[in-house]
Amino acid sequence: MDRLAHTDELTEDQREILKVVRQFAEEKILPVATELEHNDEYPTDIVEGLKELGVFGLMIPQEYGGLGESLLTYALCVEEIARGWMSVSGVINTHFIVAYMLMQHGTEEQKRKYLPRMATGEVRGAFSMSEPGLGSDVSAVATKADRLPDGSYSITGQKMWLTNGGSSNLVAVLTKTDEGAASVYKNMTTFLVEKQPGFGETAQGVTVPGKIDKMGYKGIDTTEMIFDAHRIGADQILGGEPGQGFYQMMDGVEVGRVNVAARACGIAVRAFELGIAYAQQRETFGKPIAQHQAILFRLAEMATKVEAAHAMMVRAARKKDSGRRNDVEAGMAKMLASEYCKEVVEASFRIHGGYGYSKEYEIERLYREAAFMLIGEGTSEIQKMIIGRSLLKEYAM
Numbered sequence: 001m002d003r004l005a006h007t008d009e010l011t012e013d014q015r016e017i018l019k020v021v022r023q024f025a026e027e028k029i030l031p032v033a034t035e036l037e038h039n040d041e042y043p044t045d046i047v048e049g050l051k052e053l054g055v056f057g058l059m060i061p062q063e064y065g066g067l068g069e070s071l072l073t074y075a076l077c078v079e080e081i082a083r084g085w086m087s088v089s090g091v092i093n094t095h096f097i098v099a100y101m102l103m104q105h106g107t108e109e110q111k112r113k114y115l116p117r118m119a120t121g122e123v124r125g126a127f128s129m130s131e132p133g134l135g136s137d138v139s140a141v142a143t144k145a146d147r148l149p150d151g152s153y154s155i156t157g158q159k160m161w162l163t164n165g166g167s168s169n170l171v172a173v174l175t176k177t178d179e180g181a182a183s184v185y186k187n188m189t190t191f192l193v194e195k196q197p198g199f200g201e202t203a204q205g206v207t208v209p210g211k212i213d214k215m216g217y218k219g220i221d222t223t224e225m226i227f228d229a230h231r232i233g234a235d236q237i238l239g240g241e242p243g244q245g246f247y248q249m250m251d252g253v254e255v256g257r258v259n260v261a262a263r264a265c266g267i268a269v270r271a272f273e274l275g276i277a278y279a280q281q282r283e284t285f286g287k288p289i290a291q292h293q294a295i296l297f298r299l300a301e302m303a304t305k306v307e308a309a310h311a312m313m314v315r316a317a318r319k320k321d322s323g324r325r326n327d328v329e330a331g332m333a334k335m336l337a338s339e340y341c342k343e344v345v346e347a348s349f350r351i352h353g354g355y356g357y358s359k360e361y362e363i364e365r366l367y368r369e370a371a372f373m374l375i376g377e378g379t380s381e382i383q384k385m386i387i388g389r390s391l392l393k394e395y396a397m
Helices: 012-039 043-053 071-084 086-107 108-120 245-281 293-321 327-357 362-373 380-395
Strands: 125-128 143-148 153-163 170-176 189-193 200-203 206-210 222-232
Touching: 012 043, 012 071, 012 086, 012 362, 012 380, 071 086, 071 206, 071 245, 071 293, 071 327, 086 125, 086 153, 086 170, 086 189, 086 245, 125 153, 125 222, 143 362, 143 380, 153 189, 170 245, 170 327, 189 245, 245 293, 245 327, 245 362, 293 327, 327 362, 327 380
Parallel strands: 125 170
Antiparallel strands: 143 153, 153 222, 170 189, 200 206, 206 222
């Protein structure tokens, strides 16, 4: 059989891109990931290397300086990068969501202004929807953009959980605006907020207090963002028309969920690799523990879950690439991959025994990273709501 997480029917270009990214992960990410993660150190050299490979512009059309690749190619690259270190894939994902939203919903002027520089990594994107008391209830967004007499806007509010919040210089921010619509969802607008990288006051009326200290997902900057009467022109409304923000964000979240599914697959693949290698090296009762039936069964279950999650992720990406909405498939892939990722990592952790609890072993890092997959881009419970409601529509009596 092929190694786990093999994808059929790829083009020669896709195979070549994956080969290069896999080699980069092996040579440049895996050897330093655990040390950087334990030090909570930003992976500057890795990010610069990914810029040189063109990963930041992977899906951006060639006319704007990117490689013009598919969501599937992107997701498979993310899987390889997350296998090396999940945090690095987070740097790319948030940037990509903003680029994707610009590609799908931006005006031509906005595309030409930002996409070529996003393709090179000169402009780095962050995505801001969540707020301190918001959770999964997007309708409760409180950050307000008030229209001023001259046609510009003033944004005031507090945002939470921005990946790349410090290192980015372009942030897609969901706000509440007064469009006079009966639906709260039609009274939301996405603004493209420019700022300087770093912490403190990074633009007029925009403050990034500092990094949030997290259990895992370390190395990269996860932050709050505070707006205090930030003045911004109407030309910075994504797509040029207010009131479209919720739908633009949800479109971005769909591809983000494919990304999180890919990240979960990458972590699970690595956990399986570590577990099956350790099971053949560690001996008890005179033989490698892989020869004990209990461990053998555990390895079989781990491999099956890796394959199932990978297949669901690939299906969701391919449906989006076909031009169809993939909210259900993305939700299924994200839910299954994240839950299976947690189970595979825990199984590998158990195979390692006491050594799995030591920071000297890589599985300790994966154990903490897997937890984030359960909540990133919407919990499993949110995915079940999306899936269940769609099923009721499809199978209505």
